[in-house]
Amino acid sequence: DAMVIQNPRYQVTQFGKPVTLSCSQTLNHNVMYWYQQKSSQAPKLLFHYYDKDFNNEADTPDNFQSRRPNTSFCFLDIRSPGLGDAAMYLCATSRDLAREGVQYFGPGTRLTVL
Amino acid sequence: GESVGLHLPTLSVQEGDNSIINCAYSNSASDYFIWYKQESGKGPQFIIDIRSNMDKRQGQRVTVLLNKTVKHLSLQIAATQPGDSAVYFCAGQNDYKLSFGAGTTVTVRA
Incomplete structure (x- = not known):
């Protein structure tokens, strides 16, 4: 099945x-997006x-x-x-930047910073 | 910019009943809207979309209603099942950019 894959699913790093973080897609979409989602909030x-x-x-x-x-x-690289x-x-990916282009999301990577 | 919001942060519904999730938007230039379902620990999953030239669209057990006059859309889920428990986001689209509402957490009671 065509999909959006994210690795790893959980990542722990130090301050x-x-x-x-890695993302791959088998949908052959032109557009790839990165969102940040904090607890109980919408994706940004x-x-x-x-x-x-x-x-x-x-x-x-x-x-x-x-x-x-x-x-x-x-x-996605987070430098510090x-x-x-x-x-x-x-x-997330979408075929194009069309006004009516559905974005398909991967499962996400949960990042913990110690 | 777009502001998209949901009326209620939580919704508890009895299994088998119908659910209605509401969303209001502020930017009348938005002409495309999407509902996403996000289960715990997973990414948002596309449910259904609607263009601004429509006022209703139906999918499998879901219906989206769009009222452009009052800038309101709703998601109706028929015969709610335990697997419907999740956070539901509405999103308005301007060009490529999605503006998400805050999300409604739906809990299905057995």
Whole structure:
């Protein structure tokens, strides 16, 4: 089945220690998104890639970076995680940036910062 | 920007009854809306969508109603089952960007 896969499902890191979260998709979608979701809150968009074009949301901290080496994979890098970065990180994809394009989400990676 | 909100943060429903989850939006330019279901520890799962030129759309056991006059949409779940227990988000879309509401937690009582 075509899907959005995130690894690992649970990640523990130490305060200030760089961490990378991974997302892959078999949907062959052009757009990949990263969201941050804190407990009992709605997902918050961090950035997205349309093909190789990177688009950062205005309020995304510089501490968060992303890489998309090919169509299938996208990575979220947190350069110096703080305690406030503990959250669920969701990857999503959509076929295009169309006004009516459904975004399909992966299962998420829950990040704990010690 | 878009502001999307849900009327009630929690909803408790008896198994077999119908559920109604409400959502209000502020930006009349939003022309596409999606309902997502998020189970504990999982990512949001697409349930149903509706375009602004429609006022009703039906899926399997779910119906979405859109009232553009009062900027309100609702999700109706027929014959609610234990597996329907989850957080439900409405989202309005402007271009590619989804604006999520805060979410309603639905608990199904046996």
